[in-house]
Amino acid sequence: MTQHFLLSSRAKQLSLIQIAKMSDSEALKTFADIRWHSNGGNPICPHCGNAGKIYLITTRNEYKCNEYHKRFSVTRGTLFHSHKLPLQILLCAIVLFVNAVKGISALQLSRDLDIQYKSAFVLLHKLRESLINYQSDEPFNEVCEIDGVYVGNYIRPKNNINDRIDRRKTFKPNKRVVISLRQRDEIGGSANKSRTFVLKSENAFDINNIVRKYILRGSEVHTDENVWYSDLSDHYTHKVVNHAIEYMGSSGENNNQAENYNAIN
Incomplete structure (x- = not known):
C-alpha cells in the first residue's frame, strides 16, 4: 500500500520545534534557502537581478548589492515585504498554515503565535492570496x-x-x-x-x-x-x-x- 503523503518525510521538512530553536541568523538563512532555492540559497538582487556580488550586513540582517548599490531584505519583493514581525514568526505561520490540512483561523493563529488578531488575519490572507498568484498555469494531463x-x-x-x-x-x-x-x-x-x-x-x-x-x-x-x-x-x-x-x-x-x-x- 502506498504511504500517505502526511506520513512521508516530504511532509516534515520544517517543524515548529526547529524554528523555535533558531537564532535570527539561522532564521534568515532558512528563509533565504527557501526563497532562492534555485540559486542554492544565495541571494539575488530584486532590483537588478545580480546573483554574484552580494554581501550580508550582519548587524542589520540585510543584503547589499555591489552593482546596484542598494540594500534589500530577504523578504523584499515578496508577500512579506515591509513586514514588522520576526522571521521566526513568519516561518511558524507558514508551517501552521501548511500543516493545518483543514485550515486554521486567524483567532487560533493569533493565540499560537502571540500576535494581534489583525496581524494574524492579514498574514493568513496573504498566504491564501499567494496560492492563487503563484499557481501553475500548466494544464493538467495524464x-x-x-x-x-x-x-x-x-x-x-x-x-x-x-x-x-x-x-x-x-x-x-x-x-x-x-x-x-x-x-x-x-x-x-x-x-x-x-x-x-x-x-x-x-x-x-x-x-x-x-x-x-x-x-x-x-x-x-x-x-x-x-x-x-x-x-x-x-x-x-x-x-x-x-x-x-x-x-x-x-x-x-x-x-x-x-x-x-x-x-x-
Whole structure:
C-alpha cells in the first residue's frame, strides 16, 4: 500500500520545534534557502537581478548589492515585504498554515503565535492570496479526477419539530457548487496538482469549458456517474464510477482524490 503523503518525510521538512530553536541568523538563512532555492540559497538582487556580488550586513540582517548599490531584505519583493514581525514568526505561520490540512483561523493563529488578531488575519490572507498568484498555469494531463460538492446557505432546523420548515425543495439563491480538478501523482499515490472552481450549479456547459481549458485533450479523466460529465468522452478517455454501487470500479476507475479534497475543504 502506498504511504500517505502526511506520513512521508516530504511532509516534515520544517517543524515548529526547529524554528523555535533558531537564532535570527539561522532564521534568515532558512528563509533565504527557501526563497532562492534555485540559486542554492544565495541571494539575488530584486532590483537588478545580480546573483554574484552580494554581501550580508550582519548587524542589520540585510543584503547589499555591489552593482546596484542598494540594500534589500530577504523578504523584499515578496508577500512579506515591509513586514514588522520576526522571521521566526513568519516561518511558524507558514508551517501552521501548511500543516493545518483543514485550515486554521486567524483567532487560533493569533493565540499560537502571540500576535494581534489583525496581524494574524492579514498574514493568513496573504498566504491564501499567494496560492492563487503563484499557481501553475500548466494544464493538467495524464490521469485526472473531477468532483463537485454543494456548499453554502445551510439553515439549522428549529429545536421543536412543529416549528421546523421543510426546505429540501426550496430554491436557495446563495447555494454554490465547487468543482475540483485533481491530477494524480502516480509515484506518490496521491495528487500533485489541484484547482477549484465555483459555479451556481453543475451543468455541462460550464464543466466542459473548465475541462477543455485546464486539462489536455486526450488525457484520462475519472468522474462519478453524474450526467453533466457525459460529454467528456468526446475529447478525453472518460472513466466513470457509479457511486450508487461502488467507490472504485473493477478497472480502477474512481475519483477518490477529488472526493477527499472536497471532504477536507
